[in-house]
Amino acid sequence: MGSGSSFEKMRQSLQQFAALGESDWLLIKQQLEPRSFKKGDLFVKEGQLCTSIGFLNSGIARVYYLADGKEITSYFNAGNRNMFVCSFSSFLSRKPSFENVHFLEDSELLLLSYNGLQELYEKSPAIQKLGRLMAEYNYVLSMERIYSLQHLPAIERYHAMLKTYPGLMNQVPHHYIASYLGITPESLSRIRKEAARKEK
Amino acid sequence: MGSGSSFEKMRQSLQQFAALGESDWLLIKQQLEPRSFKKGDLFVKEGQLCTSIGFLNSGIARVYYLADGKEITSYFNAGNRNMFVCSFSSFLSRKPSFENVHFLEDSELLLLSYNGLQELYEKSPAIQKLGRLMAEYNYVLSMERIYSLQHLPAIERYHAMLKTYPGLMNQVPHHYIASYLGITPESLSRIRKEAARKEK
DNA sequence: ATAATTTCTTATCATACATCAATGCAGGGC
């Protein structure tokens, strides 16, 4: 489980968006800084600028913010999904984050700084293209999320969540998931009860 | 009101995202095809591939789809907002559109084909960068929309809509707006009544 | 192991919004 394999994992993940030549990959790799976090650690804190993006190799991250004194979960990121984690709105717009990012399990990341990423974009059109494709992909995903929030009842959002994050119900406190679904923990409990009843 | 000014309008709009040199702009301009639509015309039809993106110079466009036999409005686009219109998910993912795009008023567009756009991306890193920045911007916007759908009551979403689309209430049928807000026309009517009461 | 804390469930009540149904209103075609 050396860091070699963790880099490779990230490379695979990027390749899903666009072919990435050896030289481009080396450029990226040079900018990566491996870092470990303990369960409960904060990666991004509300009010601070999010200056780097992290590829989540293992562990579970949760992005949330406070509204009316309540924690609202924006999204989760589990290592098996092999994606990036940060406060995207802060990172992309260069404004202080309104979100917190913390880890629900010990996690390993490959960090890429904002400045490092901009350098990569300037140096390599292929990486710039990769960035565009990933942004477009996330945009399409978020449109799907808008659809589901607007027109699917909570129970269907629950089932969609089970597909998106398999196993998550057993890994993290349920009230985090409830706030991700846009419902109260009590409602989630009722929904689970109802779903379990239908199973039989 | 020649086509010259309409090109200029689009250029201004793009400049908000990134500086655009004369040569890059000429490349783009060569790919643009002005087209007029009549009120009621369809730009993208459900089931078909959305093969071009259109800069909306004047008029009003509406993007909607059918769910459970009901029309759901994804978003509007009015000429004064100077942005692009199409089924982004179809255009970006190259899959048949589940959305329809039609015009609520006579409208003028500058069309840019998918292939034309890819050519531009390959030819010019600056344009590729512009594409990335626009995708990122739209991603951040859609995250804000997710927040508002998840945590603002209908009346606040109504007020947010009034800010986002000033004048729209007087320009388009209300039930289109209701479905955009994720509520029924009846609820919108009651919200308006309540809002008018508070005005006094 | 025991206590302390957090998390999960259950119950009751309140509320926002949906649904169903009826009426009023305006624009387009005859």
Place this chain on the structure above:
DNA sequence: GCCCTGCATTGATGTATGATAAGAAATTAT
């Protein structure tokens, strides 16, 4: 002009979910 048709409003009623509170279960600390 008049009728049609689609749209907006209003009222009555239903339902899903939120708010609050309290107890059970699980996790963490001592």
